[in-house]
Amino acid sequence: MSNVKINLLYGSGDLLHTHLNLDPFTPDETNILVRADVKNLDNFVDDAEAQEIIALDVIDYIPLTEINKVIGHWVSKLGHGGSLIIGGTDLFEVSKAFSQYRLDITEANKLIHGEQYKPYLIKRVNFTALGLADYLESLGLKLQKKRVNNYRITIEAIRP
Secondary structure, three states, X not given: OOOEEXXXXXXXXXXXXXXXXXXXXXXXXXXXXXXXXXXXXXXXOOOOOEEEEEEOOOHHHOOHHHHHHHHHHHHHHEEEEEEEEEEEEEHHHHHHHHHOOXXXXXXXXXHXXXXXXXXXXXXXXXXXXXXXXXXXXXXOOEEEEEEEEOOEEEEEEEOO
C-alpha cells in the first residue's frame, strides 16, 4: 500500500502537515493545501492506493443524490488496511437535545441545515452515528472506532 494520506476539508478544519489537504474553497494553495473537488480524488490517488482518508466535516455538505457515490469512491481509493475517518453532525443527538429543550430552534436548525448566508455552507444530508456505521460496514469496511461527542460523529473504519 502506498503512503498517500489525504485530509478532506470543506472551507474549514485543521490542516495536517502529514497529509495532502484538499479544500474546494481555499483561496491560497500551498504545497500541503490544494484547491480541489473533495468528491473526486482521481487526480491525487489511484484506486487502492491511499493509506488514510480523513473527511471529518465534509459529508454533511454533499447532496443526498451523490452521497453513496462519493463515499463509495473514497472507499475505492483505500488500500487494504487503509483507514477512512469520517464525521459530521449526528441528527439523532441534535433531535434528542432539541426535544429535551437542551437546544433551541435556532441552534438546532444551524446544526442540521448549516449556515444559510453562503450557498455552499448549507448542509445537504444528515446521518446518525449508527446509520453511518452500518452504511460503512455495508461497503465492506471494518469498524475500528465510533464516537459521538456532543453533536459530532466520528467513525473510523478500515478496508480489510
